[in-house]
Amino acid sequence: MNLHFFQLTLQTQVSLHPKCSKLKLTHLIFADDLILFVRGDLPSVQGAVHLLNLFTNWSGLRANISKTEIYFGGVSSAVKALILQHTGFTEGSFPFRYLRIPLNSCRNSTEVYGTLVTKIQNSLLHWSKPGRVQILNSVIFGITNFWCASALLPKAILKRIIKICKDFFLHVDEGCRKQVFHSWAAVCRPAQEGGLGVKEILSWNKALLAKWLWLLENDTSGIWAQWNRAYILSTGSIWTISVKDRYSECLCSILAVKEEIVARTGSIVAATQILNSWVRHGKFQVSTTYHWFRDKGETVYWFKALQGNAIVPKHKTCAILAASKHLPMVDLLISRGLILINRCVLCQVAVESHEHLFFSCTFSQDVWNALLQWMHLCSRSVSLWTELRWMAQTKGQRHWKNMWRKACLAAAIYYLWQERNQRIFTGHESSYAALLSQIQFTVKHRLLACNSLPSCLVAHLA
Template sequence: MDILNDFASWSGLHANITKTEVYFGGVSPSIRAQILQATGFPEGHFPFRYLGIPLNSARNSVEVYDTLITKIQNSLLHWSNTFLSYAGRIQILNSVIFGLANFWCATALLPKTILKRINKICKDYFWNVEPGTRKLVFQSWKCICRPGEEGGFNIKELLSWNKALLAKWLWMLDHDSAGNWAQWNRAYTFPDSSIWQLSIKDRYPESLCSIIKVKDEILARTGSISTGTVFKALQGPAILPKHRVTATLAALRKLPTVDLLVSRGIVIINRCLYSQQIWQGLVLWMNLPTRSNALDTELNWMVQSRGRHHWKHQWRKSCLAAAIYHIWNERNGRIFSGHETQPATLVEQIKNVVKVRLLASTSQGLCIED
């Protein structure tokens, strides 16, 4: 208290008794009473919040994280009434929503149920799904969260991001010049051992226990306690896979086109035979006469029948839209991941998507046969 009063005498900053509390751990009742009398501060009780983060002497329960869920839902509710493109929604998720979750993810391992709830909220907002309803989507959330060079939208997947943020603290605990927090832990928490040999103990705070869990998972994957080996494993291989190099070059040139990939020596199919096989399979399914397979001709044919509301016209337009999307997705998969789907398999996938779409929009869709 003399130090606090001395600090207040020259800084003008006094401790506010109404906003200051004393928290005890392992202190006898007599000493506790003496401290409370000497300071004049009331005794605080766990759990309490510091900078919005719940602090507790034991592991936090799932209910403690309801505050985070509420903040995210309120933020999205504020933006739900604003018309935004998919690019705008991605910006909201990366800047606003994950800005709220980052602070929590950097303190401890969040329960998987909480992370799944947050991912569900973000996924519904991205696809504009109303609460309590379901909507057919054409891409999994795992694919949406991939990096841009792998065909995703650079949205952080919170389960992996939570571990990555804690791995940063693990790195700090392993380096001598990493700050006062790391030096204090090495001096008082594990003075006679390394962070790589540390095991979870009841007296450790939840944040340190979370770091140890991430450390154990890293060691289980690498099988080594060498810091160089471990962090090389975290950073990934020095030489990127060929499809990632191709995607990076295309992104730098801002021309992710077939011509650019061919000029780089990447062997891909630079013909439309695959698209023709897909469309011909769908034409047979729709019992249409032989088509030209030219995109302009097919689009003009769709425009001419755009005002017709018979279920067969809706069927044909849905087939064309689904074919364009799946062919585009298939080409991305071949370029960036080397994955190839046979035409007959892709035709069946398109059929299933169109059937579900028609069944959801009109009962007459039940008339469609395999």
């Protein structure tokens, strides 16, 4: 079909679209979605229809007239009416969707992006609450990636998406409010900085667009880059042009990212160097670019102590929040005037705080000491941060003994926190023995699911 279309253009039966003539671009196709580009006159449109009829004769596949639309730009009303009469097509209106992305002749309004927000909300309805961090990183950003790579999302849409993610992470139902003891920026930091590794969507948006900026300079085979160099960059470089009203939303977004890079680096030369530094073996590294755009925090000393596949993901999330002192402990609730009771529900002796619960509380001490004995360790319980520092500084982070201790520590934090909440909100108490048995059972099966465990550990856990 492509060859026949080209032959028709050579025979002047079909005139190329004015913005496609330099590249002799006739169509775009993906799966069963086809877009044909021709000049807005009757002979050219009739030639395109003739081509579709030839394709039907060759293949037996016929275009669905009810789903076929024609879009005009700069065509008079008389010519438009004539074309519609001869083809039987309906006139389409912008924006229309191609590969699920809205294509428009001007900047998309906030309402157009509403479908993205709706899709994210509907996706979360089908997922259970455990593993919220993994769901946010896989499902939510899997949905938004395609949109983020096409344009800078409007601020209003970004706020709505972030609110949806925050409410899902905090298990907040629509219309409810919940006290937050850690910022969303802290949640979006990587583990090295005490965060949970959820991607910060605005920085990810900019990183994906920075890839297009690099492609404009270096891609020689892609149609998109060739078209922009032929019609937009024919008189200058991407580094020298500025935003104009006639530019597409995608290109305006790329230019905005370019301006930010230049502003942060200080010059075009430095911006070019930093852009090229994000390339490895000829491929643009979006993840490296993302870390350049995001706000960075200080590296925490304990992050290595909570790494490894031996730790259950939900245990790791709770342990990171505990190590960062972001769990809603009684001392924090009192400081905000939310409650008046100031006793630890596990020991009924001291005021509850992160330092007390992990592991100054007699109940939590007994649990952790029993786990140390189960791991054949002679040390006694100390504070959580002393344990984390010791584990982080220990050599051989992937050694099975260290994996065992990490899994036990994270599980102890998670189940102690769960027991504390259970006693406060349901009044149900688990015994020390029952809690210890639950931790050992979970850790044992998690470790047995890991590969390359030594036979001595397998025999001890079995």
